[in-house]
Amino acid sequence: MPSTRDIRRRIKSVKNTAQITKAMQMVAASKMRKAQQAALAGRPYATLMNQVLGQVSGCVGDFTHELMTKRPVKKRAVILISTDKGLCGGLNANLVREAGKFDRATTIYIAAGRKGSQFVARTKRQLGAEFTYKDAPLFSEARAISKFARELFTKGEVDQVDILFTNFISTLNQKPEVVPFLPVTEIKGLGMGLEDGAQLSKDGTEFLFEPGVEGVLGALLPHYLNFRVYQILLESKASEHSSRMVAMKNATDNAKQIIKDLTLEYNKLRQANITKELLEITSAAMAMS
Amino acid sequence: MANTLKLEIVTPDAVTYSDDVEMVTLPGAEGEMGIYPNHVPLMTQIVAGEISVRKGGRDLFLAVGDGFVEITGKRVAVMTDMAILADNIDEAKAEEARRRAEARLVEKLDDEETATVNAALAHSAAQLRVKRRQGR
Numbered sequence: 001m002p003s004t005r006d007i008r009r010r011i012k013s014v015k016n017t018a019q020i021t022k023a024m025q026m027v028a029a030s031k032m033r034k035a036q037q038a039a040l041a042g043r044p045y046a047t048l049m050n051q052v053l054g055q056v057s058g059c060v061g062d063f064t065h066e067l068m069t070k071r072p073v074k075k076r077a078v079i080l081i082s083t084d085k086g087l088c089g090g091l092n093a094n095l096v097r098e099a100g101k102f103d104r105a106t107t108i109y110i111a112a113g114r115k116g117s118q119f120v121a122r123t124k125r126q127l128g129a130e131f132t133y134k135d136a137p138l139f140s141e142a143r144a145i146s147k148f149a150r151e152l153f154t155k156g157e158v159d160q161v162d163i164l165f166t167n168f169i170s171t172l173n174q175k176p177e178v179v180p181f182l183p184v185t186e187i188k189g190l191g192m193g194l195e196d197g198a199q200l201s202k203d204g205t206e207f208l209f210e211p212g213v214e215g216v217l218g219a220l221l222p223h224y225l226n227f228r229v230y231q232i233l234l235e236s237k238a239s240e241h242s243s244r245m246v247a248m249k250n251a252t253d254n255a256k257q258i259i260k261d262l263t264l265e266y267n268k269l270r271q272a273n274i275t276k277e278l279l280e281i282t283s284a285a286m287a288m289s
Numbered sequence: 290m291a292n293t294l295k296l297e298i299v300t301p302d303a304v305t306y307s308d309d310v311e312m313v314t315l316p317g318a319e320g321e322m323g324i325y326p327n328h329v330p331l332m333t334q335i336v337a338g339e340i341s342v343r344k345g346g347r348d349l350f351l352a353v354g355d356g357f358v359e360i361t362g363k364r365v366a367v368m369t370d371m372a373i374l375a376d377n378i379d380e381a382k383a384e385e386a387r388r389r390a391e392a393r394l395v396e397k398l399d400d401e402e403t404a405t406v407n408a409a410l411a412h413s414a415a416q417l418r419v420k421r422r423q424g425r
Contacts, residue, residue, distance in 0.1 A: 042301050045368060052357070055359070139301075207330045208329055210332075210333040216333065219334055219357075223357070
């Protein structure tokens with residue numbers, strides 16, 4: 001049976017924890033708003049880019065770019081986009097579960113975010129490179145990742161590149177998803193929540209290219225890929241902050257519930273003590289008389 | 290017959306412009322291009338410069354960065370990394386940005402940074418050009 005002092009001490013420590021999680025919840029909420037706005041603002045551009053590329057690549061005729069060539073897949077790379085910090089609910093656990101499904105012998109991981117690279121190191125898988133990205137992802141950070149993946153692909157070290165990230169659907173719902181990155185064979189949206197997909201149009205509209213198919217596609221494809229990584233980084237950030245906010249809110253609520261339960265127990269114990277003392281006094285008085 | 294074009298100018302941050310217009314002039318990689326409705330489908334690159342839009346007999350100017358344009362008979366879609374309406378350009382700010390970019394160019398930079406600074410320089414130069422033309 002714990003004494004009243006023990007319970008008081010526990011209440012105090014739970015209160016402190018609640019204060020901390022509450023503060024983290026506030027911080028995550030404000031970051032979440034920014035990250036969500038950034039992710040939403042990028043979507044029209046991404047959609048338009050998909051439409052344009054979808055239409056254009058349907059009418060280039062015989063021309064194929066090296067980034068569009070399909071090869072039999074012997075080795076593949078996965079760009080694993082995770083978070084740097086923990087305390088964001090099941091986000092990273094879900095992500096890592098998906099990441100573990102790839103064949104360990106033929107898969108090279110490209111990690112963005114510390115949690116992902118830790119996973120790769122822990123399970124002794126192949127780590128191709130490790131990138132970092134800031135709270136507000138920069139386009140140059142996305143470009144570095146995309147460039148590395150492109151080089152792996154064009155050098156023939158891997159035959160396919162996928163991206164594994166957490167798709168932001170709503171504040172309460174984020175889902176780990178794998179999307180194809182290279183080769184660029186079909187232009188697809190990233191599913192619900194992200195931009196709309198556009199099918200390759202085969203309606204025969206002939207496009208003119210200025211200055212030439214090679215020049216335009218040669219510039220457009222890398223830009224498309226860079227931007228795709230960038231948009232995915234934004235979505236991941238939005239997911240991370242939403243997930244963290246929800247996790248911290250749950251923690252705060254739990255702490256409050258525990259405080260309530262403990263206070264009840266404390267009061268019960270206190271009353272029991274008082275009753276006991278009263279009983280002792282009265283029984284002593286009765287014995288005296 | 291449709292005699293308007295749907296012009297969309299989209300940047301990674303926002304949709305800057307979306308309206309039906311009569312004509313649009315683009316700063317193409319190989320010189321200026323005027324696009325009228327029912328143009329042949331065309332895919333091209335643009336460089337930093339100004340886009341002029343004619344709508345209802347009035348001309349409207351925008352400063353843009355480099356990017357891509359897709360033209361179909363009814364639609365012109367511009368994807369660029371910067372687009373600012375002439376009225377919203379802050380001349381002093383653009384001037385300062387240009388000076389800062391020029392100063393950075395003197396320093397030793399790697400390829401990546403040089404590209405970034407050059408892009409910034411082109412952006413501010415385009416803004417200034419559009420703004421000054423308005424003032425005339």
